Amino acid sequence: MSTPHQKVRRTRAADREEPRRRADAERSIAAIVAAALDCFRQDPQVSMTAVAAAAGVSRVTLYAHFPSREALLDAVLEHSVAEADAALQAQGLDEGPADEAFSRLVRSGWRILERHAFLLAASEGVISPARRRTHHRKVLARVERILVRGQTEGVFRTDLPLEWLVTTFYSLLHAAAAEADARHLKVKSIPDILDRTLSSILRAAADS
Known part of the structure; x- marks a missing residue:
């Protein structure tokens, strides 16, 4: 005892x-x-x-x-998005005019996504699209803050739901990655294409 x-x-x-x-x-x-x-x-x-x-x-x-493979990919996605969020934080996105900050966000966001595009292929059919988007919530919160600031400054449209504009940003960046992978777009041209496309979408109502 x-x-x-x-x-x-x-x-x-x-x-x-x-x-x-x-x-x-x-x-x-x-x-x-x-x-x-x-x-x-x-x-x-x-x-x-x-x-x-x-x-x-x-x-x-x-x-x-x-x-499981799903659990591992989930952790890898979380790690990668945390790194992306830290990289975006260094871009000073809360400084200067909102439209200029948004342009920096688009270009830096694409560079980050391009480096991690392989995770889209790896997680296809393993991690659901909804779960992948959940991982990006911190990054998308940054997008939302810039959009709100731009609406307040009068440079971004207010006639469409804010959540839809955030979804448009998210969807177009991932669509660009798919197009680059399919060789439908030249990688070096994508930052300009995304910047012009998204800026046009955001300002369309104000310009009409």
Whole structure:
């Protein structure tokens, strides 16, 4: 039978061990997500076994953290969008006239999407379109803030629902990625095409 002092020592040891286990788990998760990002970039259909090998973990460890391909892709998408949001934050989108800020947003947003377009192919049929859009909520919140600011400044139209204008931005950027992948558009021309198209849509009512 354990004495009270032995029980206390075991409890204290367990208390010290738990943070170490959490730290180890967090390192494993970070390594897996980083490796998966590189693997999906090289091959959107890469196997979970290959991802585990690239991350330097066992399949057991991989599946302990990500029990399915969907769960792994979900984490990779979340990581990528967080990086995109940080990159957009550095663009000073809350500064200057709203129409100029929106142009910066379109161009920088396209550059980011182009670098991560492979995730669209990897997540096709695995992550639902609705779920993919949910991941972009922080980025789309930035779009919405600029649109509202532009409406207040009188440079953006107010005759269409705000949510529809946000959806138009989101849909056109992803459509441009699909067109570039199909070689229907030259990648180098897409920033200008998107900027002109979206600016025209936003200002159409004011210009009529």
